[in-house]
Amino acid sequence: HIRKILCRDRADKDSKIALLGQSFGGFCITTYLSLFPESVSKAFITGGVPPLVDGPDAVYQATYGRMLSRNKQYYERFPRDVARVRSIMKHLNEVDVALPDGGRLSPRRFQQLGISFGFTGGFDSVHQLVFHAANDLESLGKLSTHTLTAIAGSQSFDSNPLYCIMHEPIYCQNGTPSLWSAHRVREAQFAAEFEHSWDRIAASGEDSGPPVRFTGETVYPWMLDDYAELRKLKDVAQGLAEYTGWGQLYDVDVLAKNKVPVAGVSYYNDMFVDFYLSEKTAQAVQGFRQWVTNEYHHNGLRDDSRVMTYLVSLLRGDITDL
16 A cells, blocks of 8 residues: 555556665565565665564574673673672662653663663663663662663663564464563573572672673563553553464565565674574575675664665675675
8 A cells, every 4th residue: 555655656667666674674575575576676674584483482592592692792891790780680679669750670671771782882882871870889879860761761662662562473473472472482491591580690699600691672571560651551462462363474485486686684693683594584585685794783774874785786786796
């Protein structure tokens, strides 16, 4: 419908549209190539070649592993943050901390700062929050309003509630419910690695011990209590998590016969869209021209105009030595 409106004054031969999709936009393009390929003239995908799965479990099994690697790199860069984060987690386990916007800074919500690890400059931004929070506790015995406001401002779920409640359903097709996939996978396979309870963290030594790890682009049912703006959507979010009426997102038979020129970049260290799952999809789409690079994180398109320039050259056939 949108394409028809955009192209209503064009001749039939010019009524196709060219598509550019970043992250979830790449998922949408792949669906478009599955269901309406005759409407697309060409397509570019950046950091968003989707996994051809029916549900998100396989996605989180892969991305939790990637998150462990990013945590290791973070603490190698800021080793003194090991003690700082442990002190913050101890405080958050012992004190119910209210945020200025009415939300709650629980230990698990604090761990969600790790979503920034997936972007250029993310380590530095998290380190600044950790440094100021730990300094508050040392000098004031509590977290200052300034620090709490900065932490809340770095988390976008209150201002973008659909990011939370629709994040897992975007992977669901053919009747498969998400059932809070990231939560289930974490509890079943990664609970110890992403521990949030101070009693269990302190078992390794209260003043020293292994680092407390941050989580990444994952959503959980407890967020509907901790984030002020998500509370009103609690029933909706639960309904979406249990919904089994999802239709088909991708047609592998159509993709295997694809005739639309398409080029995409997959970031090898992408924390949000697993490279190996993306590679399988790229191989399943006929004619897909895939560029693999470790130069960028998930926000490569926004970080460097070279990304788009390279993809255009790749699709045009100027680059042939991949």
